[in-house]
Amino acid sequence: MKRGIILKPRVFITRKIPEDILTLIEEVCEVKVWPEEDTPIPRSVLEQEIREVDGLYCLLTETIDASLLDLGKNLKVVSNMAVGYNNIDIEAATQRNILVTNTPGVLTETTADLTFALLMMTARRMEESSQYLRQGHWKTWSPMLLAGQDIFGATLGIVGMGRIGEALVKRAKGFDMKIIYYNRTPKPELEESLGIEYRSLDELLQEADFVCILTPYTPETRNLIGKRELELMKPTSILINTARGGIVNEEDLYEALAQQKIYAAGLDVFEQEPLPTDHPLLTLTNCVALPHIGSATVKTRREMARLAAQNLLAYLQGQRPPHCVNPSVLTPKL
Template identity: 35%
Template sequence: MAKLKIVTTPFQADGYPLEREALAGLDVEIVEAPAEESAFLAAAQDADAIYAKGLKITRRIIDGLTKCRVITLGSVGVDSVDIAAATERNIPVTNIPDTFIEEVADHTMTLLLASWRRLPESERLVRDKRWGEGRRFLYQFPRLRGLTLGFISFGRIPRAVSRRAAPFGLRMMAYDPFIEEFAVLDYGVEPAPLNDVLEQSDFICMHAPGTPESDRMMRAEHFARMKKTAIFINTGRGQTVDEAALIEALQQGKIAGAALDVLEKEPPGDNNPLLSMDNVILTAHVASASSRFDPARKRRVGQELALVLKGKWPMSCVNPAALEKSGLARWQPISILRGPNS
């Protein structure tokens, strides 16, 4: 039997020991190719699998693959692969949607609490030797219990956030036209139209997946519907928000603040107004980070690659239509996900 070829980009130099755990028993070589379209395609043309990282897997690359069985991502987001092109070629695309739900939910809740209690401003008062002003500063804000938390999209991560938010006494609402309402109600969350969520919420948590359909989903007209006291939180994808509209809403006092782990452009340019706003908390796209994240991610990549190269369905697939014609054997219920935060 010919050696199986997995092509990736030179992103790590450890020999891929964690990915190889699940690949043990298979005669596999992992080939690193330059993170440039033409050079990558030249190396990957005869690949059995693509381990996608650090490079956009375009239609040109996909159309040039002669025997690829799977494109595997070590991330939740799938926006770095042309999913439509892969589906046309019956190539399943896998991601890892369930390896760091808890971390992102923790980070989301941290941003919610820190922004509501104005933690950066309160700390600055202490460091500026203005101790006596701290209590008076917080007198203008109500307590958390009884306020409303609104979710845009209600996949796995927002569901985990709702479990964390419930003990704080928050009323919760969610807009997600792709989820049956009883699945939302089971979490103590009210399903609602988008405008109701925007108009009634004190916090808006953005969890929409990074898909073409959700590109700049949050625009000026949406921020205009929010309460002037509302705080916007995004730990999902930066491209789901019209950042210029968000900046304008913050500058004009249409909303009170924002707490963001993701931005349209990362890292932000030095002239990005968000960097100098006192009512904005920023973190560097780190919500999923923890000591278990990287090992868990790499092992899951190896598992998905091994399953497909052994002729079986993967555990997670973002283009299930490709599976039906892939010739792979279905061995368990597949986890079919809509995108990054499902």
């Protein structure tokens, strides 16, 4: 290195991001970007690119495991453009003194909107009705044609009372819904302020007309909703999952829907993403499936990209990032 020249930190970004946010990173760092917007970076390319960088800016589509982290000899920070981080081996990162950051908060309201939209779509059979019309089956008005379930005054059960759960409560209040919730740790302060009631998971499943899954994905919540839990639900109940795939056992859910043990399901997340087009769930008229668009508004996605950039740049410049997943790797001064 020549005297007086300070090398910029090197960063790799695994997907095309908005130009103005990319510019913010380029002002501080030497940057390389996987140029595709809709195609995930191949693992082989990521394995090559991570070898020399100080920072990695990634999405949920990338698996950041121990073997990949071992290749990043200079890697200091992994900035995940998402709230969830089950795509990253946090323990392995911590062992290697690599900070992991995420982007909570900015997508709360947008994801709550989508969750309630799925609730309405499934209850009123909107997707099925649209296809019924488009396929030329609509011949006359009929008293019970495509009749669905009422939302106003129904009981909403929320599994996982975090930020998005709280935002969903506010939407449900506008429909005069009774709201019950299950959380690993009860939140009595919210019960009073939001007018909600705590239930055990089994009690919630038995009582709720709508069950919305909003809990984080962890080893403890994997297959949290399976055959036994689905059988506790009422035949008129509807299951909504906008949290993470793997929390609901998809084979068991298919059987419950196909055998009409529950009324319908609305899903924005799946264990395998993208969901294969031959997946059994896609054959069912009582299952609404979306391509993981919970946070997909222009404003929210831009804010997520900006926060991921802020997290990345803060740490590379010796500052504490706004959102740290494993803060134990931070030096005391941060």
